[in-house]
Amino acid sequence: MLQEKLYNYLLHLGDNSMILGQRLGELCGHGPELETDIALTNISLDLFGQVRNYFQAAAQLKGGDATEDSIAMLRYEHEYRNTYLVEQPNEDFAHVIARQFFFDVYHQLVLRELMKSKNETLVAIANKSIKEVDYHVDFSSTWIKRLGDGTEVSHAKMQTAVDTLWRYSMELFKATDTEIWAAESGVGADLDKLKPIYLERVSALLEEATLQLPENTVFQYGAKTGMHSENMGFILAEFQYMQRAYPNMKW
C-alpha cells in the first residue's frame, strides 16, 4: 500500500517533466535561433534524465517486468499524472517561454522540498536535479524579461502567452490524494505551503518584465487525475509509437 502511494507520487513527479521534455524535444531543429534551439533541447535532456531517475525507482517499486521504459511509454492516457500546463502546444516562442517559466518556478520550489524528503531516493534525485533546474529558471526568467520589456511586438506576444497559459498554472498546486499523502508523510512537497511563494515569485518577475497576470482567471484542473486535454492524445501518439508498433525495441 505504501509502495503504491510512493509509486504514484513518482509518476506525478516524472510525468510533468517527461511531457514538458517531449514538448521541448519537438523544437529540436526548430528553435528561433541556434543557441536557443540548443538551450531548449538541453533543458529537455535534463528533464528526461531526471525522469529516468524517477522511473527507475518506480520500476523497482512495481517489480515484475516493469522497467523505466514500460512506465514511461506503455501507460494509457488517463494513467499519466502530468498537468495541463506541460501538455500545451509550443505555438510560438513566447508560449514556450511562458510555459517553461510557470513550470520552472514550481519545479525549483518542489525540488527544494524534496531535498528534505524522508525518502532517500528522492533526496538523491532532487539534489542532482536542483543544480540543473536552477539554470532552467535563469534561462526562462531572462527571456521573460527580455521579451516582456523588449519591443512593442515582443511585449504583446509575451503578454498574450501569459494570458493564455496562466489558467493552467494553479493545477500544479492543487494537491491530489497522492500529493496530500506525500506532504503529510514527509515524503513529498507540501503544495499549499509553496503556493504563496510561487505567486510572489511569478508576480515579481512579471512586474520586472512589465507584464501583467490576467485578472479573474478561471483556472483549469483535471489533467493530474487523468482527464487530459485533447493535446495529450497527439503527444502520446508520437511518444509511444515506436514501443507500441515494435514492442521492446531498443536503439
Next chain:
Amino acid sequence: MLGISPKIESLLTSVSDPEIPVLSIMDMGIVRKVELLDDTYNIEITPTYSGCPAMDTIGDDIVTAFKSKGLNATIKLVLAPAWTTDWITERGRKSLEEYGIAAPRSAEVDKAALLGEANTIKCTNCGSLDTKMVSRFGSTACKALFQCNDCHEPFDYFKCLK
C-alpha cells in the same frame, strides 16, 4: 582516494568522456568507488548531469577496457552525493583548457560571468579576458558558449556545478 592499484587506475584512466575525449573519467571525478568482490570489480560512477547521454557509453567502455585485460567489471550508477565540478582534478582542468574548453570557475565568478556582470572567463585561444557569453547552454548540457571580443573565436566554458 579510491584505494586502487596502479594497474586498475591506469585502466580507468584510459576511459574518457566520449564528448570530451581529452578528459579521462578519473580526471572528471565521476568514478566514486571500486570494489573487488570475488573476481569482479564493482565500479560506481556518478553522472555529471542527469540526462548526460555519455553515461551509458562510459559504463560500456569501462567494461570493455577491463575485459581487454581479462578482468570482469560491473557498473553501478549512483546519484548521491551529486557530482560537482570541484571533483575535476587539476590535471583534468589543464587538459580541458588545452582542448579549448575553459575550465569551470568558482560559483561566484561563474554566476557573475553567466549573468554578464563581469569578464572573468579567459579565451582559450588568445588568453584575453575580454569575452562574452553567447549562450548559457552550449554544445552539451555541461557547457556554455562564449566568444572572445579580441580574437573573435567562439569557445566553450565548462559551467560550474555545485
